[in-house]
Amino acid sequence: MITGKQKPLEEIQRLIEPYRKVLILGCGTCVTIRYCGGEKEVATLASALRLSEGMRNNPRTFIEYTIKRQCEQEFLDEITDKVKKVDAVLSLACGVGVQALAEQFPLAIALPGINTTFIGRPEELGVLSERCLACGDCVIGLTGGICPITRCAKSLFNGPCGGSVNGKCEISPDIPCAWQLIYDRMAKLNLLDKLVEIQPLRNWSSSHSGGPRRIAREDLKLPGTG
């Protein structure tokens, strides 16, 4: 699931500085589940911002609202009136949500309140970690269900570099070596012989290196649309 992290309050304050009336817009899907951009976070952020405004004459006004999914038009439709009545929308959705907002409301100021960080999962309560880079050509069938592109700091395809020690990555003792994980799992599965084959150069054109990606599904299009 898409995971994000709220921007520092000072940065948010700089972003909203020119605007008097700000809609803080949460998203009810990924970022709600990841505790960074749902109804609760909207309320907490609004309180913090109001508190910082408290000392001023003529403080800014903050409106709180959360919709089910900011990345889809049908959910954005319901806030059309609200958007018209504010100077800016501070979105706590992922980068997709903020952009959808900007696309749907061409005259609205759409500002990001969170940094979209990665596609990942909770390892334990409060600890999320990255699992997928959305490279467009999944290889984990070859590597025991563990992604070397995402989880190896160098995205190596043919085994660990010389910096793998005691199961940890050379860049941090907090990061497991992806290839140690792959090796251990393949050993358990009795599939170590699969790791002898050389994986050839990768075609990165399925990833962002091939340019912004788009999927057109004929089977899902409405009849008569383009």
Next chain:
Amino acid sequence: MKAGTNLEKVLESGAFAVTAEIGPPKGTAARVVQRKGETLKPYVDAVNVTNNQTAIVRMCSLASCVILKQLGLDPVMQIVCRDRNRIAIQSDILGAVALGIGNILCLSGDHQKLGNQPDAKGVFDLDSIQLIQVVKKLRDEKKLICGEEISGEAPLFIGAAENPYADPFEYRVVRLLKKVKAGADFIQTQAIYDVSKFAQWMELVRDKGLDQQVHILAGVIPTRSAGMARYMRDYVAGVYVPDELVTRMEVARDAKEEGVKICLEIIEQIKEIPGVHGVHIMAVGWEDIVPAIAERAGLLPRPIG
């Protein structure tokens, strides 16, 4: 002969090879590279030139290799996958061959986070094994990796690295096998301080018959102070320095001499290990010590050159 470099000739003759390493300056002075090259020339068969080692920006490997070549040394150009994609790497290799470079060492590269540009975007379009494949294809098929032909020859002696101290230990030999299958002609290992573990690794290497298919040069790093030994033990990725060695450096009256003695003892032992075809002395920043080590280890005179 694949490339006809001095290094290849020495290794193919069956002699015990000696290579060293030069770290280019963080600056523009050719003289720095020349001085290091002049110091090393009579004592080694080839000299590696590091490629922004530990992700710290330095004069480029290719330029430094050319400076050494002009002095009559046989340079080994190190290429890391961290900084350049396949377009840049292939283009640099063509240029290197045009300038007379004959040995290339293919490496993944230390992660950019470890160096002086931690904000940089890492490339890693290829890994080191795929890089070996790229160089081999250029040499053997005269083709770029996309299949298009190049004009001219690319006679290159292909090197790679392996670290017997990194994990998973058993997989390191498999990875060496992959490098050999990809086309490596010689291997230079990470620094060896714990000889028994290296000997154990070499046994696995011989079990797979890899010592018959690739020239293995054992890496050594002379330690010049107790502080350096501690630093390498605690902070350098993939280097294993036993505590006893650090203690020896700490109690020594003359730490530099003790460091040289330790290095000589290690060379003495690795020479006896079957399948080891040479030694790679990585005295980066202390290149001046290499002549004394080569001499006291009985590695002189060098056979050709």
